[in-house]
Amino acid sequence: MWRTTWRNLLAHKLRLAMSGLAIVLGVAFVVGTLIFTDTLSKTFNDLFRSTAADVTVTRAAAFDQGLAGTGAGGTATFVPDDLVDEVADVDGVAAVAGDITAEGVYVLDPDGEVLDTGGAPGIGINWTTEEAVSVTTLVEGRAATGPGEVMIDTGAAEETGYDVGDTITLLTPGPRVEAELVGTFRFGEEGGLAGASLTAFDTATAQELLTAPGQFTGIGVAADDGVAPGELADRVAAAVGSDYDVRTAAEQADSLASDFSEALQFFNIFLLVFAGIALFVGTFIILNTFSMLVAQRTQELALLRALGASKGQITRSVLGEALAVGVVGSTIGLAAGYGIAAGLRALFGSFGLTLDGSLVFAVDTVLWAYAVGVLVTLVAAYLPARRAAGMPPVAAMRDDVVTVQRGLRRRTVVGVLLAAAGAAALVAGTLTEDGGSAASLVGLGALGLILGATALSPVLARPFLRGVGAVLPAIWGTTGRLAQENAVRNPRRTAATASALMIGLALVSAFSVIGASTNASIDKLIAGSVRAEFVVSSAVGQPFSTDVATRISEVDDVETVMPLRWGQALLDGDITFLTAVDPSGLDRSVELTWVSGSADGLGDDGLIVDEATADARGWSVGDTVDVLTIDGRQQEVVVGGIYESNQVVGSSIVSLDTLSGAGGVAQDRFLFVDLADGAAPADVRPQLEEVLGAFPIVDLKDQGEFSEEQKGQVDQLLLLINAMLVLSVLIAALGIVNTLAMSVIERTREIGLLRAVGLGRTQLRRMVRLEAVLISIYGAVLGLVLGTLFGVALSRALDDQGITEVVVPWPRMAVFLLVAAVIGVLAAVGPARRAARLRILDAIARA
Known part of the structure; x- marks a missing residue:
């Protein structure tokens, strides 16, 4: 049987290549992520070890404010x-x-x-x-x-x-x-x-x-x-x-390395999630490939059964082919992953993050590459292998292959249950007030709906393909009808092919909704909250000198300059991120909606908080809150005001003096510049830019430019996410190519008969292309519907995080649908040419 398995591999090597390529891409992403993050960790670990004396003495911190050197903490301690x-x-x-x-x-x-x-x-x-x-x-x-x-x-x-x-x-x-x-x-x-x-x-x-x-x-x-x-x-x-x-060099290095590893964990998970998506999408291609191979080899497998091969031998034979595909794909993916890691290092190097030394190629990375690649392939091939083992020997006596489609009742029940559970989780996520729990529920709901849609996809395929596909005969006549019937003929295969594209576009469209909603929320927030004519912010992502504010305040027609700083402290035992402002300029620079109290509550060691924080901690105006500073000093603040949530100033605000007393660093994050009554911003701006010319680490922006800056950060993140999701769409396109190519092989005799009764080569190519476009549009529509639901639900769930608007970018969705149709056309180029080149008599003669 193993000789037969090897022969089958050689006979179907081109058909298996697409499946192998899906594994290559998924494994490469996993390997590239692991190599890059290992290299990143080694660079900083070596840096930490080289900076520590035999023993170091530092002021004991009352709480952990994160990785030193990131500027995130905003507080400092001295000896x-x-x-x-x-x-x-x-x-x-x-x-x-x-x-x-x-x-x-x-x-x-x-x-x-x-x-x-x-x-x-x-x-x-x-x-x-x-x-x-x-x-x-x-x-x-x-x-x-x-x-x-x-x-x-x-x-x-x-x-x-x-x-x-x-x-x-x-x-x-x-x-x-x-x-x-x-x-x-x-x-x-x-x-x-x-x-x-x-x-x-x-x-x-x-x-x-x-x-x-x-x-x-x-x-x-x-x-x-x-x-x-x-x-x-x-x-x-x-x-x-x-x-x-007091720490030894080893303890100091280990502590810093631990903090860095914790900070890096999100980045590592972020990349591995996309690798997992790629592998998940790849499983559909593998499943489709082996299902079609088994269907095409019905007589061969039945003959082996008739000659005495056991069900176990047949199963092992098919799984042996899958194992070979997994091993080869994982090996190539391992090498490709090294290239991805090198590309990531070069990319980060262009941004200024230089990673010294060679890339770290750990044994664990190799083991994970083969474990992931081989396991995914075997799991995807298991059901086709079992189906092959169940082939009755009598099938060897048939003149042609007749594929018996099993009923979809069980699949429909499972799909409905999964979809219902997913929808319930989505609704629960939008109704839950806690942002973290809400996002988790929405994530679970999205997973349930994706699995439910995947299970229901064959059921939904027939009405969709007959309904939407009815356009094809109306425009292209018989060719269009043949394309429609080919897509409807095997709904399981069509669904498996479309599901890969569905997942990719569902995620892309979901993040598009979140991005559009976030940007609309930023526009509304800044337009409704920032009263200052200008905002000064860092151009390098780091705090800047207080001298900037001093110099700006000396400009004619500048009424006030309100600095905004960040810091941390323990408030009633909980680590709290603090925003510090000048109380005298708060109401003039920022518009807050007060629930109780006012900005005057910031005076004399006061604290003002948003409504969500006050409710969560049970605070009201007049309450005394215990404060523990980073260097262990105890003090008290009094809640002087409660305001509606506002992302411009955060959830907890103190005065500049209070932050300084808590160990806050005297460096500004933003400056809100208010002009004197009657002063024209266009006239004052040149003076401000002249002053800021001495401080090139900051930028001057009006309200519109400040809003665009904040939206630009969102757009950059979405660009990165969508660039990674393109990998899953690429794999889905490979799946369409693979399915069409094998479908052409499977329908060789049918194609020959169609050619014999007068179907021209051009019509044949058009038939294959239309079939591909129909499958792509089906997957795209499912993905866009699901993605829109996910995006809307997550936007509503993150209302307390500042996403107050829900926007569906319909023009972008239309572009995605058009791209899906183009993917279908491009995916059909090779299979269509192959079908058109078949000789009529040879095609009819093939069994």
Whole structure:
């Protein structure tokens, strides 16, 4: 039997190629994701390990504010410089130095533009002369010794073209600085910074610009020879007390790596979801391929049964073919995945995120590639294999293959139950107030409806194809009727072919609805909430100096400038993301709908929250809320107002002074610029742009431009999602090609007879094309209907997240339908040409 299996593989290698290609694409995406994320993790893990001294001392944080270096936390903690002397006196300490590391330091190139970090932070440090604890190595020049001197990393020097002795300009968390470049340095062993830039000052200057006089962000400690890091850490911890965290280099690296891994988890899952979709869609092609192969080989399989082959041998033979397809497809997918990972690295490198070293090709990746590819193929081929084993030996005596279609009653019942459960989950999701639970219910509902639609697809196919397909005979006569009948003839096959396209377009259209709804909600939100004439925001995704606000406030006709900052604190025991504003400018810059209280409630350590937060925590105006700052200090705030949800300012607002007292960093995220009464924005704008020319990390926008900026972020995300979903649509197109190609082979005698009675080659090609278009439109209509339902339901479920409008982009849906028809035409090109080239007598003679 294994020899027979091998012969069948060689005989049907072209027919199996499409199935193998579906596995290749799906496995390649899985492998590419795993390789890229492993490489990303290794790059940062190596970076973390190279930056840690034998022992580090930092202020103990009262709560985890996320991965340091992302700018997400918005709060900072420091250690006093007198602690350095205490640590130096600990037995076993060979060297000790105070460290300063802070974000918000950017190098301007000779043209005055910000050195592109691709979203990575611009970091400022103090230059440490203690080599035993330093992670930097001087390459050229000398160390900075005063406020007019600075050093930059070799990567930044190379990219900007600066040489030692040049005067360079820096943007810092405080003022704009011009200084002499006195030295360049390498970071770590290889100088890799994953896209970030590094600027070094002498310690006094660094404290003035980045922390505060007498304050460090941490202390690095080197151990004496013969003293284990763990032992030294215990001694230092005993000396400094419980207010500080003391970690060895390994513990520090592991902690940072753990935080990074957690931050990376969403990205990893994000990519793997699309790989799973691709594989799921690929299973339809495999199922269709083996079903048709079994149907075409009825006599052959029945003859084997008549000659004594057991059902188990037949099953194993078909599964053996599937195993070979899975192994070959997984192997090619493994190689293609490496190429995808290389492409992802190059793409991220163009954005500034440089991944050093070679790609990580782990054993786990190889195992997952074969496990996924082979398992999917075997599962998809199992039902056709069982069907083949059930072939009665008497079928070998038939002159022609007669495929008996089983009833659809059981499938209909299962499909109706799944669809009903999915619809119920969708409705429940739109009615649930909790956003997280609502989104989960909608996701489950979408899955149920997709599975239900897949099961019901053969049932729905007949009325759809007869109804919509009635247009074909009306336009193309007999050719159109033949195309319609061919599509209706085997509804299971048509449904399996269309289902692959249905899934891809359902997801694409769902995200299109969500994107259109989000953009409409942004327009309404900004038009109804932002009163300020202009908004200043970051051009690099990082906070910026308060000097920007100071300079803008000096412009004639500028009435007020309201900064908006971010931070975190524990409020009544829960980590809360805080927005900080100037209370005096809130009502003028932003329109809030008050449920109770007012903006005046921000004064004297006040807190205002949105209605959802107040209801969830049981707060009302006048309640006292306990606050725990990042450095462990306790204080209280009073709820001074409750407003309706507003995504511009978030859910919890405090004053700038309150955030500062909670350890908030004095750097702005947005500035709302209000003009004096009677001032024309068009007249004031040139003055504002002139001032901001000194700060190229920020942009000036009016309300419309600010809205477009926010929508642009949504559009970029949707572009990325849809680009990945194109993979599933591509696989679906391959499925249509595969089905038509095998259908032509299956109908060889029929095609010969049609040609014999006068059907021309042009008419034959048109018949195949029309059949493909009809199948594609069927799949597209199902997908668009389901996708619209998913998109509308999820938009309603995310109402509390700011999606207040529901918009269905009908023109885009029409484009999707047109694209589906084009896919059908293109998919039919090869099979149609093959059918037209068949010789009439040879075709009739084939059994």
